[in-house]
Amino acid sequence: MANAESPVLVAQGIGHLSRNFLREVSSVFWFIVNTFQETLERMQQGRVPFRATSFFRHSQRAGVDSVPLVGLVSFFLGLTMALLTGYQLQRFGTERLIPGLVAIGFTRELGPLLTGIMVAARIGAAFTAELGTMQVSEEVEAIESMGIGPLRFLVAPRMLALVLLMPCLSTASNIAAIFATSLICKAYFSIAFPYFLDLVKDSLLIRDIVTGIFKSFLFGLLIAAIACYRGLTVKGGAAGVGSSTTSSVVTAITTVIGFDTLYNVIYTTFYPI
Amino acid sequence: MTTPEHMVALQDVRKQFEEKKVLDDLSLTVEGRERLVIMGQSGSGKSTILRLILGTLRPNSGSVFFKEFEITRLPRRKLQEVRRHIGMVYQYSALLSSRSVRDNVALPLEELTDKSRDEIDKIVDEKLELVGMEDSKDLLPEELSGGMKKRVALARALMLEPELLLLDEPSAGLDPVIASVINELIISLSEKSKVTSITVTHEMESAFRIATRMAMLYQGKIIEEAEPDEFKQSKNPVVAQFLSGSTEGPILEGSLDAITKK
Numbered sequence: 067m068a069n070a071e072s073p074v075l076v077a078q079g080i081g082h083l084s085r086n087f088l089r090e091v092s093s094v095f096w097f098i099v100n101t102f103q104e105t106l107e108r109m110q111q112g113r114v115p116f117r118a119t120s121f122f123r124h125s126q127r128a129g130v131d132s133v134p135l136v137g138l139v140s141f142f143l144g145l146t147m148a149l150l151t152g153y154q155l156q157r158f159g160t161e162r163l164i165p166g167l168v169a170i171g172f173t174r175e176l177g178p179l180l181t182g183i184m185v186a187a188r189i190g191a192a193f194t195a196e197l198g199t200m201q202v203s204e205e206v207e208a209i210e211s212m213g214i215g216p217l218r219f220l221v222a223p224r225m226l227a228l229v230l231l232m233p234c235l236s237t238a239s240n241i242a243a244i245f246a247t248s249l250i251c252k253a254y255f256s257i258a259f260p261y262f263l264d265l266v267k268d269s270l271l272i273r274d275i276v277t278g279i280f281k282s283f284l285f286g287l288l289i290a291a292i293a294c295y296r297g298l299t300v301k302g303g304a305a306g307v308g309s310s311t312t313s314s315v316v317t318a319i320t321t322v323i324g325f326d327t328l329y330n331v332i333y334t335t336f337y338p339i
Numbered sequence: 340m341t342t343p344e345h346m347v348a349l350q351d352v353r354k355q356f357e358e359k360k361v362l363d364d365l366s367l368t369v370e371g372r373e374r375l376v377i378m379g380q381s382g383s384g385k386s387t388i389l390r391l392i393l394g395t396l397r398p399n400s401g402s403v404f405f406k407e408f409e410i411t412r413l414p415r416r417k418l419q420e421v422r423r424h425i426g427m428v429y430q431y432s433a434l435l436s437s438r439s440v441r442d443n444v445a446l447p448l449e450e451l452t453d454k455s456r457d458e459i460d461k462i463v464d465e466k467l468e469l470v471g472m473e474d475s476k477d478l479l480p481e482e483l484s485g486g487m488k489k490r491v492a493l494a495r496a497l498m499l500e501p502e503l504l505l506l507d508e509p510s511a512g513l514d515p516v517i518a519s520v521i522n523e524l525i526i527s528l529s530e531k532s533k534v535t536s537i538t539v540t541h542e543m544e545s546a547f548r549i550a551t552r553m554a555m556l557y558q559g560k561i562i563e564e565a566e567p568d569e570f571k572q573s574k575n576p577v578v579a580q581f582l583s584g585s586t587e588g589p590i591l592e593g594s595l596d597a598i599t600k601k
Contacts, residue, residue, distance in 0.1 A: 199436075203431070203436065204429055204433040205433050205434070205435050207429075207433065208434075209435070210395055211393045211422060212422065212447045212450075213419040213422035213423040213447075213451060213499075214447070214450045214451065
């Protein structure tokens with residue numbers, strides 16, 4: 067129903083949405099800053115910020131246990147990508163570009179991105195649900211009331227685990243995809259494995275690899291921060307944990323893709339290829 | 340105005356959750372070695388008072404002191420240090436569900452002191468024995484009953500030898516024998532170890548057993564504050580109705596009419 071007020075209402079709606087969005091962004095930013103602060107304060111007192119066992123437990127769960135999923139998805143995507151680009155390139159007799167295309171595509175872009183999306187869904191959701199349940203059952207408050215910093219105790223080990231494990235996972239993703247490409251190249255385009263490796267080595271630049279690794283660090287930090295923030299701000303009991311978990315996954319995936327785009331825009335502006 | 344002479348002092352504290360005013364210019368002081376019991380209806384803001392003292396909630400106005408520290412103005416690091424001198428037992432225990440009883444109780448020592456594992460184990464055993472839970476060390480909280488959880492929570496609160504113990508409904512859900520044991524424990528802690536305690540409860544029997552002073556919270560204010568004997572004789576109609584559990588009086592006035600009308 068259109069009336070004279072509707073443009074005003076639309077403008078108000080946009081205003082509300084952008085204000086909420088900015089508020090969320092700044093909350094997550096300060097959440098990260100506070101976690102660092104609390105951890106550093108603890109280290110200044112000459113104490114370990116958290117137990118090694120706690121860190122290893124999270125890295126096992128977030129990193130090692132994610133390898134099969136990340137590997138499998140990347141393997142299939144590598145197969146598809148090699149096959150589809152291969153048939154197109156064959157028309158021009160340039161099949162030997164396939165290895166470079168997939169290798170660059172994955173190390174710079176798809177590896178970190180795919181890994182980010184999968185980790186957000188698999189681990190981000192787990193972090194939010196876990197911390198959210200602790201929040202609603204007053205466990206977080208109990209930790210705080212003992213004089214233990216909950217950010218340092220609960221968030222820091224999770225954040226560190228994801229930040230350190232993400233580059234490893236995207237490397238696993240890259241390797242799986244390149245391996246899949248080598249199979250396709252051998253089977254359909256008669257590129258033997260040693261020649262395939264040479265082609266990959268020739269086309270990959272250190273810059274591509276560094277870009278991919280840097281992105282992975284960033285994505286790890288963002289996913290962990292969003293997931294833990296959503297978990298610790300749960301309100302409204304069991305239903306609250308559910309909706310926060312959904313929101314955590316959606317926000318983390320959107321943020322990862324958004325940051326990836328932003329990064330690429332900035333990067334190509336300063337280093338045009 | 341600082342009040343180093345009191346253990347705890349709340350001055351003109353006002354706390355509001357959105358529209359609902361919970362505490363309204365409330366003032367309360369607690370002296371060292373005292374065992375204060377705060378009584379009041381469910382939802383009257385008793386637990387809120389405990390959370391304000393711990394600094395996990397902040398008042399909308401007014402100030403909260405623990406000894407010479409103004410809780411409301413302390414920076415995070417200092418606040419964490421101060422909290423080590425306060426032990427809190429939550430109404431629903433708030434044990435960490437993924438850690439065993441032993442790990443729950445050991446947590447404050449593991450995180451906040453440099454004690455070795457052997458020393459910690461010794462203290463854990465000692466505190467669990469105090470609450471009669473030494474046989475449940477390796478169980479997870481989900482394997483315990485509500486009363487057992489509460490005793491573990493009490494053991495955890497005692498780990499750092501607190502000067503002030505805050506207890507939210509410590510005897511609710513416990514059988515009468517265990518409830519008496521917990522009451523005696525609270526009394527002996529204040530007599531032997533000079534622990535001050537603030538207990539929130541509406542269990543009359545344990546309230547009168549523990550208290551050296553009692554306060555009644557009603558509509559956001561402390562309306563009566565007295566020693567147990569005097570408190571029992573209070574002329575205040577709210578206190579009298581609360582103690583007798585009668586439906587006649589200012590509390591929930593009119594609700595009986597509503598029931599009989601149906």
